[in-house]
Amino acid sequence: MQASSSAIYEFPIGPLPSGRHSLTRETVLASQRGRLLDAMAQAVAEHGYGSTTIAHVVSRAGVSRKTFYDHFSDKNDCFLAMYDTGIGFLLQRVSDTIEGQEDPHSRLVVGLQAVLSILSAEPAFCRAIIVEVHAAGPEALARRRAVVAVFADRYLDANRQARENGSKIAELSVDKALAVVGGILDLISTRVEADRTETLPELADELTSFAVHNVLPRR
Numbered sequence: 717m718q719a720s721s722s723a724i725y726e727f728p729i730g731p732l733p734s735g736r737h738s739l740t741r742e743t744v745l746a747s748q749r750g751r752l753l754d755a756m757a758q759a760v761a762e763h764g765y766g767s768t769t770i771a772h773v774v775s776r777a778g779v780s781r782k783t784f785y786d787h788f789s790d791k792n793d794c795f796l797a798m799y800d801t802g803i804g805f806l807l808q809r810v811s812d813t814i815e816g817q818e819d820p821h822s823r824l825v826v827g828l829q830a831v832l833s834i835l836s837a838e839p840a841f842c843r844a845i846i847v848e849v850h851a852a853g854p855e856a857l858a859r860r861r862a863v864v865a866v867f868a869d870r871y872l873d874a875n876r877q878a879r880e881n882g883s884k885i886a887e888l889s890v891d892k893a894l895a896v897v898g899g900i901l902d903l904i905s906t907r908v909e910a911d912r913t914e915t916l917p918e919l920a921d922e923l924t925s926f927a928v929h930n931v932l933p934r935r
Contacts, residue, residue, distance in 0.1 A: 748777070748779050748783055748786075748787065749787050751777040751778065751779065752773060752774075752777045752779065752783075752784060752787060752788070752794060753794070753797060753798040753801055753802075754776075754777070755772075755773045755774070755775075755776035755777035756768075756773050756794050756795055756797075756798045756844070757798055757802070757838075757840045757841045757844045758776055758840045759772040759773050759776055760795065760840075760843070760844045760848045761839065761840035761841075761843040761844055761848070762840075764848060764851065765795065765844075765848040765849075765851040765852050766851055768791065769791070770784055770790075770791055773791070773794065792852060792853060792855070792856075795844075795852050795856065796852075796855055796856060796859065798841075798844065799844070799845055799849065799852075799856060799859055800859065802841050802844075802845060803845065803859070803863055806831070806834055806835075807866065809830065809834055810827050810830045810831060810834075813826060813827065813830040814826050814827045814830070820873075820874035820875070820877045820878040820881070820932065821874075821878070821928060821932060823874060824871070824874050824924070824927055824928060824931060824932070825924045825927075825928065827870070828900070828920070828923055828924050828927055829917070829920045829924065832904075832916045832917050832919060832920055832923070833916075833917055835904065835908075835913065835916055836913055836914050836915070836916040836917055839908075839913040839914065842908055842913050842916075843908050843913065846901065846904060846905050846908050847905060847908055847909055864894060864897045864898060864901070865894070867897045868890065868893035868894045868896070868897050869893075871888065871893045871896060871897070871927070871931045872888055872890065872893050874931055874932065875887065875888035875893075875931055875932060876888075878932055883932070884934060884935050885932050885933055885934055885935060886933045886934070886935050888930075888931055888933075892930065893931070895930075896926070896927060896930045896931060899926070900923055900926070900927065903919060903923065904916060904919070907919070
């Protein structure tokens, strides 16, 4: 059984976040839209979603207000585009990282480590999607629920595959899968809110132990 809310929409793959991957920051900033998305993440991280203005965004992006409105209808539209693009890239990076990991346990561990590494490398983007998304209105929260469901689906798949491979483990319920993802996000959020985003990889051992214990529980 899948956490069906993950099918709300498709996450596009795009230029955010920048960092240690095949896209360089120069590539990100090569387009006006890319600069605006990057500027939105930076502005929201600095000022908070509620206090961020279009003036903050266009100033950071080095474009005019007219250019902003050529791409987005308002601040929320830009934030949602930044969120979608960044999450899409995050999901793609995690998928690329776990490709070739056939063992469900290994995929779970390597995937979670990849998430922590990617988020720690992008503190502004991380704060925007982990913390400030809660202030960005119902559409943003719907997207967050979809992200939680995507990761819950992956945990359900890992549990199912392990059982099909003969492992003596209990079946994972949708509610428990969602609870595991929510717990992981809450701990990540605690560090981000404390301006300790760069320390997220330190959570790898504890969080992977927690995830394995709950996603692949022994009977």
